[in-house]
Structure formats: C-alpha cells, structure tokens
Amino acid sequence: MxxxxxxxxxxxxxxxxxxxxxxxxxxxxxxxxxxxxxxxxxxxxxxxxxxxxxxxxxxxxxxxxxxxxxxxxxxxxxxxxxxxxxxxxxxxxxxxxxxxxxxxxxxxxxxxxxxxxxxxxxxxxxxxxxxxxxxxxxxxxxxxEIDKETYRFAILSTAWPELGLTLNGDELVNETSLNKLAVDYKKGCFLGQETASKIESRRGAAKYPVLLESAKESKFIDNSIKKVWGSFSYENKYYTLASVSRDLQVEGKKLKSDDIELTVRNIPLVSSDKTQKAEDLFHKAIEEFHKKEEESALKLLDLAIQLDPGYADAYESKGAILGQLDRFKDAIEAMDELLKVDKNSVMAHTNKSLFYMKIGEIEKAEDEKSLATVASFQKLGEEAQVKKKIAEEEEKKAAELARRESMFKQVIEMDDRDAIANYGMADILFHRHEYDEAYKHLKIVLEENKKYSTAYALLGKSCEKIGKIDEALDVYKKGIEVASAQGDMMPANEMQSRLNQLSV
Known part of the structure; x- marks a missing residue:
C-alpha cells in the first residue's frame, strides 16, 4: 500500500x-x-x-x-x-x-x-x-484505508509530528520537524519565540531527526544518537528514525555499528514533488522493461504520466514498449499523446511511421516520415535559439565576474590576507578553471579563518581538479566537522557527497 x-x-x-x-x-x-x-x-x-x-x-x-x-x-x-x-x-x-x-x-x-x-x-x-x-x-x-505498515512508513519516513511516534511533546520546537512545518519566524510575536529564534539564528538545534539507512536491521547505540523513534523497511533497505547530534546531521555520512554500515539520510525519505516522483517511476519502468516485465513497465509509465502529464520521455517509452508487443494501434495513440506535449517530437513521427508500416498503412507511414523531417528542422531552429540565449547569458556572467574581480583585487591590494576577498577571488578563478590559483587564495582564507565552511568545500574541489586527491579527502573531512559544528548544513552535505564519491 x-x-x-x-x-x-x-x-x-x-x-x-x-x-x-x-x-x-x-x-x-x-x-x-x-x-x-x-x-x-x-x-x-x-x-x-x-x-x-x-x-x-x-x-x-x-x-x-x-x-x-x-x-x-x-x-x-x-x-x-x-x-x-x-x-x-x-x-x-x-x-x-x-x-x-x-x-x-x-x-x-x-x-x-x-x-x-x-x-x-x-x-x-x-x-x-x-x-x-x-x-x-x-x-x-x-x-x-491505510494499513498499519503504511501508516508507520508515512510517519517515520517523514518524521511527521505524531505524539509518541516522532516526538514526546515537551522538546524544544527546534529539535523536531515542527520547526520547519509549523513555525513562521517572520510572522511576529508568539509565546516562546525569543528562545526558538535565538536557536534558529545561531547554529540550529543540537539534535534533530534523521534516517539511518542500512542493508539489514541494526541496533545502533552511540552517544551521538539522542533518541531512536522507530524503524521500517523500504525497497530492500532498513531505516531507523533517530534524533542525532549536530555533527551527524549530514546527508550521506557513513557510520559503523557492529560491522553494519549506516548512511545518514535527511527527511523526508521520498520526495513529495510530483515531477521527481514521475522520474523515479520512469526509471523503475525502464528497469522492469530490461527484466522483460513489459506489462509492469507499462503500468509504471502510466503512473508517471498521471503524475506528470507533460512527461515526454514517458510517452515515448510507452509507445516503444507497445510497439515491441505488436500493439501498434495503442503505440500510435501513445505517440499522438507525445505530440500533444511536444509538437516537434521527431521520434513521435518516426515511430508512427514505423508502426503504420507494420500494419500496412503505407501512405500514412510516408506522411509521418515527411513530418519527422520537418520536425527535425524545427528542432534545429529551436536548438539554435537556445544556443544563442546561452551565449548571451555567458556574456552577462563574464561581465559580472569581471566586476567582482575588480572589487576583490582592490581589497586585496589593501590587505592581501582578507578572507572574504580571497574567497571571492578563489570562487572567480575556480569558475574560470584556474584551479591552481584558486587553491592558493583558499589556503590564505583558511589560514585566516579556520571556520570558513564554504572555503573548505571550494578548496576540496580545487584539490580534486589539480589531482591532490589525498588532500581533498583531508579537506572534506575537516570541513564537514567544522561546518556541522556550526550548523552550516549545505556545505556540510556537499562535502559529504564529494567525500563519499572519492571514497568509493
């Protein structure tokens, strides 16, 4: 369910x-x-x-x-x-x-x-x-009506507020999902606002719920785990909802427990975004198709289309699968639906031509072949317009970078150890692919300010680009420690992601 x-x-x-x-x-x-x-x-x-x-x-x-x-x-x-x-x-x-x-x-x-x-x-x-x-x-x-297993999944996978299941009801609001779901710090005064606002504007809550993912059930016990709320399984993996200390609130962070590896996942486990869900279903459908489970794949594609009626790839894949099953009339209908969301789809006309040929309607097949040629020229025209717009945006970006560079250079001329100006220069140089020069500026930044979270992230990426992989690993580890301690979760999550990829 x-x-x-x-x-x-x-x-x-x-x-x-x-x-x-x-x-x-x-x-x-x-x-x-x-x-x-x-x-x-x-x-x-x-x-x-x-x-x-x-x-x-x-x-x-x-x-x-x-x-x-x-x-x-x-x-x-x-x-x-x-x-x-x-x-x-x-x-x-x-x-x-x-x-x-x-x-x-x-x-x-x-x-x-x-x-x-x-x-x-x-x-x-x-x-x-x-x-x-x-x-x-x-x-x-x-x-x-929802069953007990699904209800438990719904609440635990999102840390949705429910007494006894995801919170006790006497916590600081900052320590629960209610902080994001039920508090507006801009609305004006309410009882308890002063304390909650201070916590929110500083480093955030000392503990907060995350999901611990593992390949099998695990009873993880550690001082960093403040409270275990409950567990569930989903797609052949096990998840435990736990309130953890700030240093563990990093997406993708790896933990060990009795030789079981756990991975920190932020809540919610599954995105509620319909477009993202449709994409997930599409990939599952392709997996089913490769396993020769065509009917299962078609059902998943129909679900994806239901969630995102403009999902062109789903219509195209549906038509292709129907064609392989010799359901040519249904396949033609799928291509017609594709043309409603992408009127210049070359593949829609090409596939329709093929399907009409299969059922012996040669004249219609030739018409669709001609329409495919016209659509391909229209696509080329659209691509040219897109390339022109991209070039214009690149020119604007280059002008903005030049303006910022001039400003940072002026500051550095007055104080060559200024952390903000050196970070700004490093950011510009990184985007220009001048990674060695960016590296030099970032080393200055961290010599001057060892708590500059985003500088660790950019330094790690610069190290990767110039082949200093071991140094990148050390930088990311230190950066995650610094960023999570300060509640800077965006750079912490980014660095953890890079660290995981380098550690494979």
Whole structure:
C-alpha cells in the first residue's frame, strides 16, 4: 500500500484526534497571537500545522488549524486537547472568541492523485509530506484505508509530528520537524519565540531527526544518537528514525555499528514533488522493461504520466514498449499523446511511421516520415535559439565576474590576507578553471579563518581538479566537522557527497 500513498491516493481516519471549532469576530487576530504559524497565509478551506509553545520554546501542543467560511477549526490529538482548550480560554479577556468542542471526527485523504471534489467541510493541507485534504465528518471516502505498515512508513519516513511516534511533546520546537512545518519566524510575536529564534539564528538545534539507512536491521547505540523513534523497511533497505547530534546531521555520512554500515539520510525519505516522483517511476519502468516485465513497465509509465502529464520521455517509452508487443494501434495513440506535449517530437513521427508500416498503412507511414523531417528542422531552429540565449547569458556572467574581480583585487591590494576577498577571488578563478590559483587564495582564507565552511568545500574541489586527491579527502573531512559544528548544513552535505564519491 506504500505505492498508493506515494503515487496514488489513500485515506487515514484520524481516530485519535478531536475537532475544535473557534468562532467569533476576533478569532483570527486572537489565534494569530497564540500560535507559531502565520494564519494570514491560509485561505478558506486550507489548513496548516501550528504549535503552542511555552516561554522556553518547548512544545506545549501541536495541531492543524483550518479555515472555513470565516470560522477556524483545530484538529488535535486527544491527549493534547484538554490542556490546549484550557490554555486558549485562559487568555480570552474581552475578545469575541469562543472555543467549541465538537462531536465531529476527521479523516485525511492523501496522495498525489487525490481530487478536490469533496462536498463536506474540508481543508487542503499536507500530511506525511504529501498533498492531502482533511475532511470533517466524511459521509463516504472513495479511497482505500491505510494499513498499519503504511501508516508507520508515512510517519517515520517523514518524521511527521505524531505524539509518541516522532516526538514526546515537551522538546524544544527546534529539535523536531515542527520547526520547519509549523513555525513562521517572520510572522511576529508568539509565546516562546525569543528562545526558538535565538536557536534558529545561531547554529540550529543540537539534535534533530534523521534516517539511518542500512542493508539489514541494526541496533545502533552511540552517544551521538539522542533518541531512536522507530524503524521500517523500504525497497530492500532498513531505516531507523533517530534524533542525532549536530555533527551527524549530514546527508550521506557513513557510520559503523557492529560491522553494519549506516548512511545518514535527511527527511523526508521520498520526495513529495510530483515531477521527481514521475522520474523515479520512469526509471523503475525502464528497469522492469530490461527484466522483460513489459506489462509492469507499462503500468509504471502510466503512473508517471498521471503524475506528470507533460512527461515526454514517458510517452515515448510507452509507445516503444507497445510497439515491441505488436500493439501498434495503442503505440500510435501513445505517440499522438507525445505530440500533444511536444509538437516537434521527431521520434513521435518516426515511430508512427514505423508502426503504420507494420500494419500496412503505407501512405500514412510516408506522411509521418515527411513530418519527422520537418520536425527535425524545427528542432534545429529551436536548438539554435537556445544556443544563442546561452551565449548571451555567458556574456552577462563574464561581465559580472569581471566586476567582482575588480572589487576583490582592490581589497586585496589593501590587505592581501582578507578572507572574504580571497574567497571571492578563489570562487572567480575556480569558475574560470584556474584551479591552481584558486587553491592558493583558499589556503590564505583558511589560514585566516579556520571556520570558513564554504572555503573548505571550494578548496576540496580545487584539490580534486589539480589531482591532490589525498588532500581533498583531508579537506572534506575537516570541513564537514567544522561546518556541522556550526550548523552550516549545505556545505556540510556537499562535502559529504564529494567525500563519499572519492571514497568509493
């Protein structure tokens, strides 16, 4: 059922949740002051995750807040409901706000194929990092109900906030996925903001959830592992969701446990982007085709097209497979669909010509052959336009590099040890493929500032280019240590990726 979650649509009754309704002319302004997320960013029939924090930035409660016809709904876990109602009522003084406890129940329908044809009160939102709708008192749900294994995968693979499964409910908000999902640091004041903002603007949380990937089950015990939440398997690999110290929050970092190698994976495990999912399905389809599993490949390609109706390669591959199965009329239809998304597709006309020839329609085959020739000339014209635009962009980039170079040179003339100016020069020289000169400037940068994370990344790449592979390895190792300690996760992740590739 995991495929239905990732590529189709399923339902999940929120049986351990309560539904509150907030009414009154002051409700929007009042709730905006109480919660961590920005209510002004949701439209009617939309919902967002939000939190109530204590003064020290720790989680007091978390929930969905939805807007419907001017009223607000809070969908909250039962265990957090009573205290949250009490907390909300405590601060209502003169405001026209009333918190109502309803008898309603809620169900979430989730997945890229979910359609917005819902008649009941509902909210568009995200659940387990997937597009979703929360329905209040659904009369009938058209999607299959999620099973326990898939539910566990959905929550753990995304570290989606759920009491007892991915958080305890008393952590600093920065230490949980709620920090990214339910907090808007630009919205204005809310309780606990001062502490949470300080942590966020400095080095980030000292611990945060990641996934530990392994080829077989492992009970990894280390001081850097602050909390293990749970495990699951996916595509013949095992994953453990764990809160880890800052130095382990690096995508691709390798760990050892009882002779088992673990690899750090950032959450979510599977991208929710429909285009990326369609590409993943396309590659799986090609693998199935090479295994002579043509029908399986066709199903995967249909799923890819459903997720990304403009995916030209999927239509072309579908037509080619159908042609190999001698289903020529179906193959021609696939090529017609390809032409709808790429009117100048040479392969569509070429394949149609071949397929018409196979079924004996010679005249149509010749017409398609002529159209393929026309399309090829049109493609050449388009490619010429693209090349011209690329050349223009390169000219603009060169002019900008020259401007920056002049500025950095002026600074270096005044102070040849200036770290920022030397890094700027190194960056320019690297992009001009002058790697030896970039290397010299970067050595100066790190002599002056040993915590310059991005300089380690650029120095490592410069070492690779000039053949100093051993030095590159040392630079990346040191750079990852420095960057992760400071919470600079982008250069840390980049260096870990390079280190992994060099270590193969």
């Amino acid at each position: 995991i495929n239905e979650l990732l590529y189709g649509a399923i339902s999940a009754p929120l049986t351990t949740y309560s539904v509150l309704k907030i009414i009154g002319s002051d409700s929007a302004e009042y709730l905006q002051r109480q919660f961590t997320n920005d209510l002004s960013k949701i439209s009617d029939r939309e919902a967002q995750l939000s939190c109530r924090l204590d003064r020290s930035g720790r989680i007091y409660s978390f929930f969905y807040v939805g807007k419907h016809n001017g009223d607000f709904y809070i969908i909250i876990e039962n265990a957090l409901c009573e205290n949250t109602i009490s907390e909300l009522n405590k601060f209502i003084i003169m405001e026209d706000v009333e918190v109502l406890v309803t008898e309603s129940n809620a169900t979430v329908v989730v997945g890229p194929s979910v359609e917005d044809n819902i008649s009941e009160v509902h909210f568009k939102t995200k659940w387990a990092d997937q597009d979703a709708f929360i329905i209040i008192d659904p009369k009938e749900v058209q999607y299959p």
